[in-house]
Amino acid sequence: MLLEEIKKRKSVRSYSEEKISDETLNEILEAGRLAPSWVNVQPWKFIVIRDEKTKELLYKASGEQKQVLGANVIIACVADMEAWEKKNFGAVLEKSGKNQMVQDYILNSPTLNPSLLGNVEMLTRTIEQLTYAVAYMSIQAEKSGVGCCIIGALANEMTKGDENIIKELKEQLNLNDKQILLTLLTLGYEKTPKETNKIRKEPAEVIFYEKLS
Numbered sequence: 536m537l538l539e540e541i542k543k544r545k546s547v548r549s550y551s552e553e554k555i556s557d558e559t560l561n562e563i564l565e566a567g568r569l570a571p572s573w574v575n576v577q578p579w580k581f582i583v584i585r586d587e588k589t590k591e592l593l594y595k596a597s598g599e600q601k602q603v604l605g606a607n608v609i610i611a612c613v614a615d616m617e618a619w620e621k622k623n624f625g626a627v628l629e630k631s632g633k634n635q636m637v638q639d640y641i642l643n644s645p646t647l648n649p650s651l652l653g654n655v656e657m658l659t660r661t662i663e664q665l666t667y668a669v670a671y672m673s674i675q676a677e678k679s680g681v682g683c684c685i686i687g688a689l690a691n692e693m694t695k696g697d698e699n700i701i702k703e704l705k706e707q708l709n710l711n712d713k714q715i716l717l718t719l720l721t722l723g724y725e726k727t728p729k730e731t732n733k734i735r736k737e738p739a740e741v742i743f744y745e746k747l748s
């Protein structure tokens with residue numbers, strides 16, 4: 536069943552005027568919220584953008600990608616490094632029913648808590664987690680019949696884009712130094728429905744058994 540959505544999903548960059556209902560949007564957001572993550576740390580925040588002024592700012596930040604301006608709704612996906620802080624990470628572990636000894640073990644283990652290793656390691660792991668949430672939301676969008684484009688080409692601390700735009704955007708979205716706007720999901724109903732054309736490497740190029748050949 537799910538493979539059908541995966542096969543049909545494609546990047547949709549042109550949207551009709553039709554609005555996405557709150558119910559449908561909530562299904563997509565729920566898919567992200569429920570995504571798996573490293574020791575369940577969930578280092579993400581999703582900001583729903585409908586405001587035209589904010590869309591314009593995001594459009595500028597994306598190098599004027601038209602699907603950003605044309606989207607009915609944008610989900611701004613924030614990599615939240617604050618989630619690794621002891622009080623936040625510990626609270627999630629507590630909620631998961633881990634006793635104090637296990638919590639301390641995880642929080643003090645450089646393998647399980649990448650924030651102990653440094654900013655690069657922490658950021659890399661945070662992006663890894665966010666990717667699952669973005670993937671889940673994009674597949675749920677397909678299932679809900681909503682067109683979606685993942686936007687990664689965006690001015691932020693990772694891409695070292697225009698500093699003024701980054702600053703303006705961070706202020707507008709109320710992000711702090713430990714929160715990076717990493718990805719946008721532009722959402723809307725496809726203007727002119729087209730067949731999906733999957734251009735991918737062949738199975739023999741990417742799938743191997745037991746070892747690479």
Ligand SMILES: Cc1cc2nc3c(=O)[nH]c(=O)nc-3n(C[C@H](O)[C@H](O)[C@H](O)COP(=O)(O)O)c2cc1C
Binds near residue numbers: 544546548685733
């Ligand atoms: C992390 C990531 C970032 C992407 N960034 C952009 C982007 O900035 N602009 C864009 O038009 N498409 C972007 N895409 C969409 C890819 O170009 C697209 O998924 C790929 O070409 C395969 O096409 P398909 O999605 O139609 O199967 C991005 C996809 C991913 C996974």
